[in-house]
Amino acid sequence: MTSRILIIDDEKLIRESLTHLLTGEGYRVDAAADGAEARELFGRRSYDLALIDLRLPDCSGIELLKTFMANAEDAPLCIMMTAYGSVDSAVEAMKEGAYDYLNKPFKSKEILLIVRLALEAGQLKREVKQIVGDQVKRYNIDNIIAVDPLMAKVFSVVRKVAGNRDVSVLVQGESGTGKELIAKAIHYLSDRADRPFVSINCASIPGNLLESELFGYERGAFTDAKARKQGLLEKAQGGSVFLDEIGDMDPSLQAKLLRVLEESRFRRLGSVSDISVDVRFISATNQALEKLIETGRFREDLYYRLKVINITIPPLRERKQDIEVLVKYFIDHFNSKLNKQVRGMSPEALRFLQQYAWPGNVRELKNCIERIMILEDTEVIGPEHLPLEVISSTREKGRFGVFLPREYDIRQGVDFNDLVRSFSSYLIEEAMKISGGNKARTARLLNMDRGTLRYQIRKLGIEE
Numbered sequence: 303m304t305s306r307i308l309i310i311d312d313e314k315l316i317r318e319s320l321t322h323l324l325t326g327e328g329y330r331v332d333a334a335a336d337g338a339e340a341r342e343l344f345g346r347r348s349y350d351l352a353l354i355d356l357r358l359p360d361c362s363g364i365e366l367l368k369t370f371m372a373n374a375e376d377a378p379l380c381i382m383m384t385a386y387g388s389v390d391s392a393v394e395a396m397k398e399g400a401y402d403y404l405n406k407p408f409k410s411k412e413i414l415l416i417v418r419l420a421l422e423a424g425q426l427k428r429e430v431k432q433i434v435g436d437q438v439k440r441y442n443i444d445n446i447i448a449v450d451p452l453m454a455k456v457f458s459v460v461r462k463v464a465g466n467r468d469v470s471v472l473v474q475g476e477s478g479t480g481k482e483l484i485a486k487a488i489h490y491l492s493d494r495a496d497r498p499f500v501s502i503n504c505a506s507i508p509g510n511l512l513e514s515e516l517f518g519y520e521r522g523a524f525t526d527a528k529a530r531k532q533g534l535l536e537k538a539q540g541g542s543v544f545l546d547e548i549g550d551m552d553p554s555l556q557a558k559l560l561r562v563l564e565e566s567r568f569r570r571l572g573s574v575s576d577i578s579v580d581v582r583f584i585s586a587t588n589q590a591l592e593k594l595i596e597t598g599r600f601r602e603d604l605y606y607r608l609k610v611i612n613i614t615i616p617p618l619r620e621r622k623q624d625i626e627v628l629v630k631y632f633i634d635h636f637n638s639k640l641n642k643q644v645r646g647m648s649p650e651a652l653r654f655l656q657q658y659a660w661p662g663n664v665r666e667l668k669n670c671i672e673r674i675m676i677l678e679d680t681e682v683i684g685p686e687h688l689p690l691e692v693i694s695s696t697r698e699k700g701r702f703g704v705f706l707p708r709e710y711d712i713r714q715g716v717d718f719n720d721l722v723r724s725f726s727s728y729l730i731e732e733a734m735k736i737s738g739g740n741k742a743r744t745a746r747l748l749n750m751d752r753g754t755l756r757y758q759i760r761k762l763g764i765e766e
């Protein structure tokens with residue numbers, strides 16, 4: 303279906319040249335000279351895209367944008383056209399929901415590219431929206447294990463995004479949720495798969511070094527530049543660049559990166575000529591970029607460029623269904639890596655894992671299983687093998703898994719009375735501590751009468 307575009311500009315020359323250019327590409331185009339005319343056209347038919355001049359004779363471009371956006375279902379993608387240097391209002395427009403902005407004067411090639419990308423991204427967004435609303439199906443992607451419906455949504459967005467080779471993606475999620483895995487999946491499922499996936503961690507490399515890593519340099523660009531060096535952007539040509547921990551990038555470098563995103567061109571340090579680059583940017587962060595924007599540490603305009611599509615990976619504690627399959631997967635993985643024969647995990651142990659909060663998410667779970675399989679010689683992983691933090695943060699109501707300290711092993715024989723006695727003592731002593739030695743309160747805490755409590759104290763030899 304041919305896309306329909308609305309141009310709103312008070313300059314006749316611009317209207318005519320844009321109409322000419324876009325109809326030449328097969329788009330259907332209408333043009334309006336001011337806000338009133340634009341509203342009238344918009345009321346009559348729906349548009350896929352609108353090119354809006356920021357300054358109009360009867361209203362501001364932003365007001366018009368808001369009117370369009372208020373029609374959520376029918377809103378076109380909006381690209382603002384600005385006079386050079388009015389970046390602030392452009393950013394304001396992006397906040398109001400504009401897709402992008404173009405600085406005047408513009409080149410035909412630039413317009414056609416932005417229009418094409420916008421229409422593709424718009425199509426993608428519509429499909430993504432539909433998926434998220436749809437009943438969730440189970441999707442799987444190699445190496446990424448998940449059954450929880452929350453992840454099925456993530457997967458379907460990943461597939462959609464992979465199908466579009468240019469759209470920038472921002473992957474957000476707590477540490478260890480699998481952001482890098484998702485970034486790779488997007489690359490390897492896309493038609494850039496046979497080109498490089500180049501990854502750079504913005505947090506671990508100091509600012510100026512990061513710049514030369516990204517852009518490369520000419521011989522003599524700075525004191526240590528003994529020979530020309532290719533930057534990662536060049537190495538990634540045709541492929542994807544993964545900017546990990548993007549929130550930690552230096553503001554000055556953010557400005558340079560923005561230029562690459564806007565123009566698909568960059569310069570090696572010390573060079574006088576531009577190099578064109580065709581890469582997809584996938585960024586990741588576990589920080590709230592909106593907060594960094596507020597405190598001035600992250601550029602707002604860059605943020606909007608990076609997150610044309612946003613993928614948020616939920617923390618492991620919000621997708622408990624995944625824990626069991628991940629445990630199985632990691633046991634298999636480490637069986638072959640460590641040459642072990644662990645058969646599985648007991649249901650009690652699994653219950654503990656399902657109740658733990660996993661601040662380090664999947665990575666913490668993976669490390670936990672690995673540590674157990676290295677240290678313990680057991681066929682089945684039980685609660686006694688689990689790390690203390692997993693066990694002790696767990697509060698299970700009703701039937702709960704009591705676990706034995708490591709030195710006890712039922713298979714070797716244990717003393718029933720002895721164990722019951724020490725467990726009873728433990729309960730009474732704890733309750734006494736809590737109630738400050740008050741017997742009536744202790745009895746209440748343990749849901750027993752005072753006679754029974756006195757009897758148990760004597761029998762167990764507990765000091766009062």
Ligand SMILES: Nc1ncnc2c1ncn2[C@@H]1O[C@H](COP(=O)(O)OP(=O)(O)OP(=O)(O)O)[C@@H](O)[C@H]1O
Binds near residue numbers: 479
């Ligand atoms: N769904 C999953 N299936 C299998 N392995 C997973 C899954 N999610 C994460 N992992 C594994 O967990 C570890 C952490 O994943 P990854 O490095 O992608 O996380 P991250 O979100 O980038 O973490 P950080 O914020 O700390 O950089 C990796 O070893 C990865 O293979």
Ligand SMILES: [Mg+2]
Binds near residue numbers: 482546
């Ligand atoms: Mg990572």
